[in-house]
Amino acid sequence: MTRAQKIVVAVASITAIPTATWPANAQSKRTDGLAAWQRVYSVLTHPRCINCHTATGYPQQGDDRHRHGFNVVRGQTGMGVPAFTCAACHQRVNADSTGVPGAPGWHLAPLSMQWQDTRDQTMSSGAVCKAVTDRSKNHNLDGASLLKHHEEEPLVLWAFQPGRGLDGSPRSVPPLTHAEFVAATRTWVEAGVPCPTR
Amino acid sequence: MGRGRGSLPDTVEGEIIVATYALTVNGRQAEVDVDPGTPLLWVLREHLKMTGTKYGCGIGACGACTVLVGGVATRSCLLPTSLVGNRSIATIETMASDPVGRVVQDAWVATDVVQCGYCQSGQIMTAVALLKTVRKPTDAQIEQSMGGNICRCGTYVRIRQAIARAAQQLG
Numbered sequence: 001m002t003r004a005q006k007i008v009v010a011v012a013s014i015t016a017i018p019t020a021t022w023p024a025n026a027q028s029k030r031t032d033g034l035a036a037w038q039r040v041y042s043v044l045t046h047p048r049c050i051n052c053h054t055a056t057g058y059p060q061q062g063d064d065r066h067r068h069g070f071n072v073v074r075g076q077t078g079m080g081v082p083a084f085t086c087a088a089c090h091q092r093v094n095a096d097s098t099g100v101p102g103a104p105g106w107h108l109a110p111l112s113m114q115w116q117d118t119r120d121q122t123m124s125s126g127a128v129c130k131a132v133t134d135r136s137k138n139h140n141l142d143g144a145s146l147l148k149h150h151e152e153e154p155l156v157l158w159a160f161q162p163g164r165g166l167d168g169s170p171r172s173v174p175p176l177t178h179a180e181f182v183a184a185t186r187t188w189v190e191a192g193v194p195c196p197t198r
Numbered sequence: 199m200g201r202g203r204g205s206l207p208d209t210v211e212g213e214i215i216v217a218t219y220a221l222t223v224n225g226r227q228a229e230v231d232v233d234p235g236t237p238l239l240w241v242l243r244e245h246l247k248m249t250g251t252k253y254g255c256g257i258g259a260c261g262a263c264t265v266l267v268g269g270v271a272t273r274s275c276l277l278p279t280s281l282v283g284n285r286s287i288a289t290i291e292t293m294a295s296d297p298v299g300r301v302v303q304d305a306w307v308a309t310d311v312v313q314c315g316y317c318q319s320g321q322i323m324t325a326v327a328l329l330k331t332v333r334k335p336t337d338a339q340i341e342q343s344m345g346g347n348i349c350r351c352g353t354y355v356r357i358r359q360a361i362a363r364a365a366q367q368l369g
Contacts, residue, residue: 070259071345082335083271083328083343089258091281097235098276100258166257 033191039176039184040150041125044115044132046174048159050122052107055114063172065120078108094163101171103158112137129195143189150185219279223248224292234280238272239263241279242289250290250319254348261347264320264327265289271327290319298368299326305364313351321347325361334365 043049051060059068075081080088090106115128123131131137132146141149150156160178162171176184188194221228223246230245242248242265251274254262258273265274268285293299302325312318321344328335328343335343340361349357 071342073342073345075342081342081345082331082339083324084346085270087270087272088264088346089273089276091277093281095235095276095278095281097233097278098237100276102281 029191030194033188033194034196036184036187036191037129037194037196038125040181040188041128043159043174043176043181044128045122046159046172048162048171048174049156050115052155053109053113053115054120055111055116055118056120059108060120074108078110079106094158094161096164096168099164099166099168101158101163104154106155124198126196126198129193133193133195143193146193147182147185147189151182217280219282221279221282222286224288225286230279232279235278237275238265238267238277238279238282238287239274242274242287248289248291252316252319254317254320259346259348260317260320261324262317262320264323264347266323266327269327269330271324288323290323293322293326296326298329298364301367302326302329302360302364305360305367309356309360309363311353311356311360313353317347317349317351318353321349321357325357325364328361329364329368333368335361 044053047060047063047065051062051065054060054074057074058072059074060066061068072084072086073081075085080086086106086108089100091100091102092104093102094100095102113131114123115131116122133143135141138146157178160173160181162173164170174181215233216231217234218229218231219241221230221241223242228246230241232241232245239251239253242251243253251265252262253275254260256275258276261273263273263275264271266272266288267274267277267282269288288296293303299322302322306312306318306322311321324344324347328340332339337358340358344354344357344361
């Protein structure tokens, strides 16, 4: 083999490895990321989460996601109105003796983070994903910040320990544990927060 | 027996766990021994004999039990005593000596708001909370802030007139 032939072989072997495997790896990662997103989506659209991600001027209650009782309204900050705030009933922890859920900073998600339409219909996986990853809508959170939000935000944590209702029965919880939810979020983030088209 | 604010329950009387809570109600210290889950409403009415705060529905739906906890209009029927913490409590009994409360009560009288009166202490407490937060509330702010207080006599129109009158008085 001539020197020129050796160089050609060497270059070909250097370039052949990544060009042959990288797209497959990337595709696999994206597939894994999309699958992980579907698991994240299953949590986000559970009533414990989506009840406060409404498109309307009020939150929802219960597993049937009915309109919150007592004429509760969103207000400008998502914490109710001046003399009728969320804190009128919701404390920093669950009040199981009176059946009122609670966590620090109880409030509605901003309208930009609505995961349902104005007819209370849950938005598609692709639409929710698009909203969650749109930094003009999500308080400028990148993937790492979204992961941190899912790991630490008190209201997210509450969804997995939602306490008991007025009748003493435990509230239903999302389909994943918090650890599974965080793991799925991590996989999705590491895949570059891919979103399904629908 | 535990002492101090919000002490953990460490006493058992029969099968009922009792804890001691030091509360500040209308500027006065009060110590009560109750089950941690006892709603503040019952501490006020039964233990401290302050019956101005009313029991209406018991589920936060009517607003009759509204008091100020840390300055926030709060449904006392839903607030376990164990969660009051260090926050001061103000009830209808102290509103006559509160600068905003006095004006609101005067406006209530001048507007002849009350019919049966059962809900009115809650109505006044919510109105006071509103005017302490927003001195010149809009009609929409009044409507929304008072939206959780029910009046079976239907005195809503006069309640809103009285709030507007009080806001004017407070300048």
